[in-house]
Amino acid sequence: MEVLLARDYHQLSQMAARLVAAAIKEKPALTLGLATGATPLGLYRELVRLYQEGELDFSQVVTFNLDEYYGLFPDDPCSYHYYMETNFFQHVNLRRENIHLPPGRAEDVTATCAAYEAAIAAAGGIDLQVLGIGRNGHIGFNEPGAALNATTHLIDLAPETIRANARFFASINAVPRQAISMGMGSIMKARRILLLASGRDKAWAVAAALEGPVTTRVPASLLQLHPRVTVILDRAASRQLQGKANRDEGWPMCY
Numbered sequence: 001m002e003v004l005l006a007r008d009y010h011q012l013s014q015m016a017a018r019l020v021a022a023a024i025k026e027k028p029a030l031t032l033g034l035a036t037g038a039t040p041l042g043l044y045r046e047l048v049r050l051y052q053e054g055e056l057d058f059s060q061v062v063t064f065n066l067d068e069y070y071g072l073f074p075d076d077p078c079s080y081h082y083y084m085e086t087n088f089f090q091h092v093n094l095r096r097e098n099i100h101l102p103p104g105r106a107e108d109v110t111a112t113c114a115a116y117e118a119a120i121a122a123a124g125g126i127d128l129q130v131l132g133i134g135r136n137g138h139i140g141f142n143e144p145g146a147a148l149n150a151t152t153h154l155i156d157l158a159p160e161t162i163r164a165n166a167r168f169f170a171s172i173n174a175v176p177r178q179a180i181s182m183g184m185g186s187i188m189k190a191r192r193i194l195l196l197a198s199g200r201d202k203a204w205a206v207a208a209a210l211e212g213p214v215t216t217r218v219p220a221s222l223l224q225l226h227p228r229v230t231v232i233l234d235r236a237a238s239r240q241l242q243g244k245a246n247r248d249e250g251w252p253m254c255y
């Protein structure tokens, strides 16, 4: 696991965008796994900027999002479909047919989840998966528990996640209680993973994920078992790491 320290959120976003851009330049038909939430907003802004400056071409890139709230229509401003559309998709030259998100409404959830897994497999698997991390150590919406799901599934959101995500809704009561999320196996099968964390409210989850025991109680700790993970943290998110002593920004730490 390679851990890079950024001075602040802006630098974190630039470093993340450079890494994603390099992956697309190396493989123009990259299969890119995407996250939502506050953390990757700066990354999307940087990628849009690089596209507008003629530095990046998304015409062959294929995307798969991690998750979607269950019950929301794609045009609901709180849905992840809407988030991706407004923050990224409509600003770059991704082809519509290359964009995939779990549907928010599905008659047959089991079949829908299986179809999502099949689509990832048919695309050749995910080359690079971008992840944020929940304050409780979740990735995607794989919440801490005694056991974790391997594949795309319907999950009950943890009370802590509902509280944390209420900032994106009119009230906490409006936050959906369930989501469809890629599973831990779907994520771990990605050939490369980029985990981003910013802010002091992520410091506990980051330390538990990177330096704590591998446990389903901290889903992100399973990333310790993945052969190719890059983590980019700002100073605040790195505060509880023991291994960071005397390290300068941009200096890689290896775990």
Ligand code: F6R
Residues within 6 Å of the ligand: 034, 035, 036, 037, 038, 039, 040, 066, 067, 131, 132, 133, 134, 135, 138, 139, 140, 141
């Ligand atoms: C969203 C996702 C979640 C978020 C996490 C952190 O697609 O997969 O795991 O990455 O909840 O959210 P923010 O970035 O809003 O703190």
